[in-house]
Amino acid sequence: MCKPMQIDSLALGIFQSNTYFLTQDGETLIIDPGDRGQKILDFIREKELNPIGIVCTHAHLDHIISAPLIMKEYAIPCFLHEKEREVLKHLKTMCEQFHMPYHGEPKPVTWLDGRKPLKAGHFNLSYRHTPGHTPGGIILVTDTGVFTGDTIFYRSVGRTDFPGGDHEALMTSIRDQIFTLPGETILYPGHGPATSVNHEKQHNPFTAGL
Template structure:
């Protein structure tokens, strides 16, 4: 799997472009950040075809870059967990209202309702429901590649905020400990902000999880 990271917008959100190793042109986007222009430039320069974008959750700093992606690739499929789906069209819930620029992405194409296995652009992921930062937060785990994309659930040395609407600290810690820290220790964690870390590193050093 080829993983390209883009750090986008004022909130320095990590957006990921994934494709199978080699010459594959179909790719998957995980989160679009606040401003997705560098991502779009990369896709066009490399003649890549984003077949889907999966959102780890529905906050504005992760979803606002969707509109230009849809403009350039009208057939792209958009996926989010059912518990966060309303955030796409609700500025209070997606936090854009507090910025003074209310934002509405339009509805998703694929509503994730359960933990199951999904294949995007030829890559298989197990969808883990990891609520707490938001009610519909998800993580995407590739067992074959030993990687998990966790959104704002877990960071290197920290955990996601839970003081936004729908946040629940106890639920978040339970999600992390039961869904993420139970993965193999060498699993690489790709968060919504900040650097890559590993399961074993967070088990041993994250002060919020001891």
């Protein structure tokens, strides 16, 4: 029988993005490795984690910038939705814009198409396509909770004024892919504290009427 999943997190960089470490049975999946790659590597060593894959909920720099460093160190795959290809092309430009280090693009990327679950090590996880913040945003669904990237936050939602953003699509994603989850489901967003489906249904001013 699998042990319960353990979730650790670091809030890093100027954007205070949440990098999550999902560990079970001696293997760790890293979710959204943001800025301060050396701090992520130091945390992995300090906790004696065994990384077996990286999942990026989307390709904005604050969720993917350190992926190449970790991939090089541990020779592990990076998973990203195929509709993020265009967003990923602008990673270097985004880094220059915010005066952040550019470590290259994560290569190779395992592109997700929505037809098969995400498999890395013993992990076999489902995910849901949630366009709106970016065209290929996803939420990662686990028994412990759902990692929502920048689709929804505690009493807020992701921005849609970046290239590829679509407010109507974001609202549809939240309504159809997040608010259809059980109310007690814990949501782990890309920024800020954890929340729940019920809490956001009741208190999020941006989703009123969904």
